[in-house]
Amino acid sequence: MTKYIDVAIIGGGISGLSAAVYTAEAGLKTMVFDTGKSQIKPISTVWNFPGIPEGISGQDLLAKMKEQMLSMGAEYIEASVRELKQKEEAESRFLLEVSSKDKEVDEVEEISAKYVIVASNVHLKPLQDMGVETEVSPAVPSGKISRVVGGSWNGETKIPGLYVAGLLSGISTQSIIAAGQGTQVAMDIISLEKGKAHVWHDK
Numbered sequence: 001m002t003k004y005i006d007v008a009i010i011g012g013g014i015s016g017l018s019a020a021v022y023t024a025e026a027g028l029k030t031m032v033f034d035t036g037k038s039q040i041k042p043i044s045t046v047w048n049f050p051g052i053p054e055g056i057s058g059q060d061l062l063a064k065m066k067e068q069m070l071s072m073g074a075e076y077i078e079a080s081v082r083e084l085k086q087k088e089e090a091e092s093r094f095l096l097e098v099s100s101k102d103k104e105v106d107e108v109e110e111i112s113a114k115y116v117i118v119a120s121n122v123h124l125k126p127l128q129d130m131g132v133e134t135e136v137s138p139a140v141p142s143g144k145i146s147r148v149v150g151g152s153w154n155g156e157t158k159i160p161g162l163y164v165a166g167l168l169s170g171i172s173t174q175s176i177i178a179a180g181q182g183t184q185v186a187m188d189i190i191s192l193e194k195g196k197a198h199v200w201h202d203k
């Protein structure tokens with residue numbers, strides 16, 4: 001049975017989890033699909049994340065971000081998105097084929113979403129499925145990181161409703177920037193849905 005949601009996020013690393021905190025808090029039904037291989041995960045201590053002067057391991061940083069997005073109502077699914085397709089329906093423009101390694105069974109589920117945020121960093125297949133071209137990111141000297149051709153901070157692609165977050169947008173390779181850029185994508189999607197610029201101000 002196909003599940004219908006508002007926002008599907010492919011990749012639960014730094015940018016994907018950040019986006020989910022915001023879209024879920026704004027009331028958009030949000031699911032994060034993740035294969036658990038964020039680049040920050042093996043780092044023993046991250047010293048440059050503002051607000052954490054004592055440092056934090058990559059694993060703990062991801063765990064805290066995940067806890068935060070779950071507390072806002074987003075769902076986290078340990079699974080690989082193996083196909084991404086476009087649909088005709090305005091309210092449900094994308095179909096994701098998701099493969100969960102649940103127990104010993106390889107289960108495949110279909111998810112239908114109005115918005116998709118591709119936050120999969122080095123894994124380009126979701127963008128290739130959609131015919132979105134990538135190029136070597138000039139922001140990362142190793143030459144091993146790609147971005148959407150002409151990538152920009154707002155993460156837009158040529159396909160309405162399809163966004164990229166994190167390094168795929170062409171940003172510099174620092175976690176706090178990936179978190180901020182993922183948040184920008186979420187804010188833009190929420191603003192589009194609500195028909196006015198979104199703000200989240202706590203009391």
Ligand SMILES: Cc1cc2nc3c(=O)[nH]c(=O)nc-3n(C[C@H](O)[C@H](O)[C@H](O)COP(=O)(O)OP(=O)(O)OC[C@H]3O[C@@H](n4cnc5c(N)ncnc54)[C@H](O)[C@@H]3O)c2cc1C
Binds near residue numbers: 011121122126166
């Ligand atoms: C060795 C190294 C050290 C670093 N050290 C620092 C540091 O000290 N400080 C700092 O600020 N930054 C550091 N960085 C950079 C930081 O890791 C990145 O800027 C950040 O992780 C980018 O976030 P992202 O969301 O784009 O990708 P990631 O955080 O890498 O997340 C991508 C996620 O997508 C998932 N995924 C991929 N394909 C699929 C799929 N088909 N379906 C489901 N999920 C999928 C992956 O499993 C992963 O969890 C370091 C990077 C490296 C390589």
